[in-house]
Amino acid sequence: MTRAQACRKMRRPACAGTFGSGCYSSTSKTNHSSSRDGRFQLLRTIIESVGREGAQQAFETFFQIKGLPRIAARVAHFASRAGVAPGKVQVKDLAYRWAAYLPNGDLQLHWKCLMAPLTVIDSVVVHALCHMGHRDHSEAFWNAVDKVLQNYRERKEWLRQRGANLEL
Ligand SMILES: [Zn+2]
Structure with a gap:
């Protein structure tokens, strides 16, 4: 195996994903966003000043910061069941992979998983x-x-069918 273990591949349709899990209802600590009715919202002034690309970046940053504790908790929960002891957990952009684990034991998950x-x-x-x-x-x-x-197979099927739509 090379540097990272690559597993899930994503297609890349131009589909606007919805953000409505209701799990991200806490108010953002940044000045970029707010949360109302359990939905993440980007301030209009930010969108106007940074454009679509900047807005997407703000969403990604939100997912990475807010998503880390959530992912880390799930990793801790299942690590003991799986009988493994992973190292550091990171939430980041992994391009076409959903997750990767590094030779040093660190675990990385794509921020899009949070959607x-x-x-x-x-x-x-x-x-x-x-x-x-x-x-x-x-x-x-x-x-x-x-x-x-x-x-597991049912969950995997969800990802296969809908994972490609997890786009901002
Ligand atoms: Zn795999």
Whole structure:
């Protein structure tokens, strides 16, 4: 295996994703955004001053900052079940990958995972964690996944069908 374990690939449609999990209802600490009715909102003045690209960047930053504790908690929850001890957890842009785990044990998840339901986030986390013990997609790997997480295939199917729409 090379530098990182790559698993999930994303297609790239030009589809505007919705942001409505209701899980990100806390008010942002930045001056860029606010939260109303459980939805993240970017201040109009910011959009006008930084344009669409800047607005997208603000959303990405929001997901990365607000999403880290959420992802880290899921990693901690499933790591013990999987019998592994991952290193540092990061939420960042991983291009076409949903997750990667590095040779030093660090775990990285794409910030776009945060736009998926928690059950789907869990499947990405468990998939990555199980690669710490099995570097390939062998039968032993899938057995480990099934042991840690029920209904993995249904969650994976959600990601396959809708993951490409997780765009800003
Ligand atoms: Zn994999």
